Amino acid sequence: MIIRKEKEILLFEKIPSALIVLLPVLLITGPFLSDLAVSTISLIFIFFIIKFKKYELFNNLFSKIFLIFWVYILFNSIVINFSLTSLKISFFYFRFLFFVLFFSYLLSCDQNLLKKLFFSFIFSFILLIFDGYFQYFFGYNLIGYELAEGPRVSSFFGDELILGSYLSRLFPIFFGLTIFLYKKEKKKIFFISLLFILIEGLIFISGERTAFFYVNLSAFFIIIFISEFKLLRAITLFFSFLLILGIINFNDTAKKRVVDLTLDQMGISDNSKKKYIFSEEHQDQYFTALNMFKDKPLFGAGIKKFRVECSKDKYKSGYYPCSSHPHNIYIQLLSETGIMGFIIPFSLFIFICIKLLKHLVYQIKKKALYSDLQICLLSSIFITLWPIAPNGNMFNNWLSIIYYIPVGIFLWTNTHEKKKN
Secondary structure (H helix, E strand, O other): OOOOOHHHHHHHHHHHHHHHHHHHHHHHHOHHHHHHHHHHHHHHHHHHHHHHOOHHHHOOHHHHHHHHHHHHHHHHHHHHOOOHHHHHHHHHHHHHHHHHHHHHHHHHHOOHHHHHHHHHHHHHHHHHHHHHHHHHHHOEOOOOOEOEOOOEOOHHHOOOOOHHHHHHHHHHHHHHHHHHHOOOOHHHHHHHHHHHHHHHHHHHHOOOHHHHHHHHHHHHHHHHHOOOOHHHHHHHHHHHHHHHHHHHHHOOHHHHHHHHHHHHHHOOOOOOOOOOOOOHHHHHHHHHHHHHHHHOOOOOOOOOOHHHHOOOOOOOOOOOOOOOOOOOHHHHHHHHHHHHHHHHHHHHHHHHHHHHHHHHHHHHOOOOOOOHHHHHHHHHHHHHHOOOOOOOOOOOHHHHHHHHHHHHHHHHHHHHHHHHO
16 A cells, blocks of 8 residues: 555554454444444545545456445335335445455555454454353353343343354354464464354354354355365364253253254144244245235335335235344345345355355365365355345344455455465
C-alpha cells in the first residue's frame, strides 16, 4: 500500500486493519458493534477507491457475481416488491462486497494482519471456552448469565442462542489459520489442538443441533480435501467425540436435545407415527414458503416479507406456518426473491462442488488445486451454502459478517498462491 502521509496511513490502513482484527471479539458482543465495524470498513474503502483510483480491485469473479446479485435484490426491492424494509436491507448489502475487497487488499499489503486476526480468534475462543464450560458446570457465566432454557449453554450471548453457530462457522477458519501460520512448528499446533477439542465439546453442550452438524460436516470436508493435516483433524475429531461421551455420562441433557429431541421431532423415534422434515415447525414453514414461491415464482414476495405473508390463508401450511424467516436460505430465497434470487447462491454451491471434485482428481495425481488454507476457508463457505439443514436468515447482519470473513481471506489467497508459484 503506497500511502506516505501519517493521516492517510491511519485512515486507510491502521483503522480498517484494527477493525478487522477486532471482528471475532465484536461478534461476541452482538450485531451492532460488528456491523458498525464492517460498515466503517466499507465506508473507508469508498474513500480509498476514490482517492487512489484502485478500481482494479473489482476485477475478479467474486465482485462480478456479487454485483449481479446485489443489483437484482435492489431491483426487486424497488420495482417488483417495494417496501422500505426490503430496500434498506438490499441497498446496504453492498457493504459486504466492499468489506471483502478491502480485507483482501489489506492482507496483500500486510501479512501480519493475518497473524493478528489469528490471535484475535485465539482470544475469543479461549474466552468462550472458559466461560462456556464455567456456565455449564456452575449454572451461570462470568458476568452472571444463567443457563438458557433447556438448560443450554449460551455464554456471553445470553438469550441469543448462537454460541454454537459462532463457534461452528468460524472454527474452520481458525483451523486453517493455525496450519497455515504454524505448519513448521508442530509443538504450537499440538497445544492449539487442545482448543479444537474443547470447541467441539462446547458446541455440543450449547444444544445447537445445526451447529453440531456443521462442525462435523466441516471436519469431514477438511479430512477429505486437505493434503498435509488429515491425521491432525481426524485425531482432534476422535478426541472431541471422547469428550462428548464424557459429557453425556456426566449429564445427558445436551444429548437429549441434540440427539433424542432431533429424532423425536423428525418422527424417527419409536413412539412417532408421522415423519417430518427436521420437525413439524420446520416442515410447515418450508411448505408455507414454497407456496409463496409457487404464487410468485420469478421474483418472490420480497425480502423480509415471509414474516408478513406467511399468515395469509393462501400461503400458510400446517399449525406452525409463521416465523421471522423459513429457516433455510434456499427456501427463503425462493419465497422472498424467486428463482432469480435463488440461482446465484445455488449455482455458487454447485460450482464449489465441481471444483472440489477436480481437486480430488488432482490429489490422486499428487497435486492440489487448492492449498490447505483454501480448503479450510472453502469448508466455512461450504457449510454456509449447504442446502439440507435448518439455518439462519440469509440477510441477517450478524450471520452475513461471518459468511464473508472467509471470502475475504480466500480472495487474498488466490493472489498469494499465484505469487508463491
